[in-house]
Amino acid sequence: MSETTCLCPSNYPDWHEKDIDLSGQPTHNLPMPTFLHMPISYDTYVQKQQNEIEQLELQEQWPKLVLTKTGFMRGALIRILKSGDSPSRFIQFLESDFKLYGVLHPGGIGTIKQSMRALQNRLFDMGRMPKEAYLCYLTCPVCSERKGGDKILLLRRWKESPTLAKRLKK
Numbered sequence: 001m002s003e004t005t006c007l008c009p010s011n012y013p014d015w016h017e018k019d020i021d022l023s024g025q026p027t028h029n030l031p032m033p034t035f036l037h038m039p040i041s042y043d044t045y046v047q048k049q050q051n052e053i054e055q056l057e058l059q060e061q062w063p064k065l066v067l068t069k070t071g072f073m074r075g076a077l078i079r080i081l082k083s084g085d086s087p088s089r090f091i092q093f094l095e096s097d098f099k100l101y102g103v104l105h106p107g108g109i110g111t112i113k114q115s116m117r118a119l120q121n122r123l124f125d126m127g128r129m130p131k132e133a134y135l136c137y138l139t140c141p142v143c144s145e146r147k148g149g150d151k152i153l154l155l156r157r158w159k160e161s162p163t164l165a166k167r168l169k170k
Contacts, residue, residue, distance in 0.1 A: 007046050008140040008147075009064040015102030015153060023098045025061070026084025028053055028091060034075040039068065049077050056086050067134040067155065078134070100134070100155045108150040109135075119156050127165035128158040 013020075030052070032045040039045070046066055053060065059082040067078040084091050101123055105115040116133065123130045136153035144150050 016104040129161040
């Protein structure tokens with residue numbers, strides 16, 4: 001990938017401290033390798049996904065907004081589409097109960113620990129059980145300074161928890 005190519009979104013939704021319901025949304029999911037939750041060749045896979053979306057002439061809800069899901073050995077890059085009409089095997093629909101809570105983190109991946117912990121505690125305080133986490137890199141190294149520094153949108157999927165709600169009422 002060339003050093004001048006910017007792959008970060010030009011605009012993105014205002015999901016800071018908000019609930020988001022993406023249930024049933026069509027997405028382009030590209031699997032990627034990870035090692036201990038660290039993506040391998042992240043920029044290469046983002047570019048590969050961008051090229052495939054352009055070749056398939058798919059319309060994104062928020063262009064270049066990538067939800068990054070990592071795992072122990074495997075992860076995925078998820079982009080939300082306007083329509084799921086495509087023969088590609090990477091087109092999927094999100095589950096019927098896909099609720100997220102978002103927090104905008106002003107900083108890089110090295111300073112994310114406190115924001116992620118605060119996000120998780122906030123969900124517990126609302127009586128919700130945190131599930132998997134998604135990261136959206138809103139700035140890249142190419143344009144970070146121009147856009148006011150690193151920004152990462154932290155998204156945490158959650159489910160209602162009757163047990164937590166009962167404990168909060170006590």
